Amino acid sequence: MRDHVIYESRLELARLLFDDFDPSVRRILAQPFLLKAEVEGKVRKHIPDYLLISEDGPVVVDVKPRHRVAKPEVAFTFDWTRRLQQNRWLYDRAVEMGAKRYLFGAVPNLTTDDWRRHFGTFYSTLSKAKQSFDPGNVLTPGQGFFG
Secondary structure, three states: OOOOOOOOOHHHHHHHHHHHOOOOEEEEEEOOOOEEEEEOOEEEEEOOOEEEEEOOEEEEEOOOOHHHHOOHHHHHHHHHHHHHHHHHHHHHHHHHOOOOOOOOOOOOOOOHHHHHHHHHHHHHHHHHHHHHHOOOOOOOOOOOOOO
16 A cells, blocks of 8 residues: 555554555555444444455454454444445445345435436436425435435
């Protein structure tokens, strides 16, 4: 890698060195984004340690000592992060292959652009029908189809 990447512990440095010598890793981003969602009735927030851009796709990396991984709150966060990453990655691959069917809510935080791409040329017709027949936005308000 050409750029310096920040780290907050020797364990993170060890992981960075490992990834730096992996030929499939093209880029490493430190603390790349905030994950925020309501899970089991609570607002959860988490910033992963690293995002690896590799030949096989993005990989979210959290680095914790083994004794901390056994704690229920850490294990929950790791599992939640892993599931979010898998769902979005699978969704993006499916869309690239032309897929149109998937479970609503399986991929959190789909944007209006995601929905526009999903519905294709039919999006403007659907949007006009929505404005005409549901001006109060009663139907599907949480899906974000229309912003």
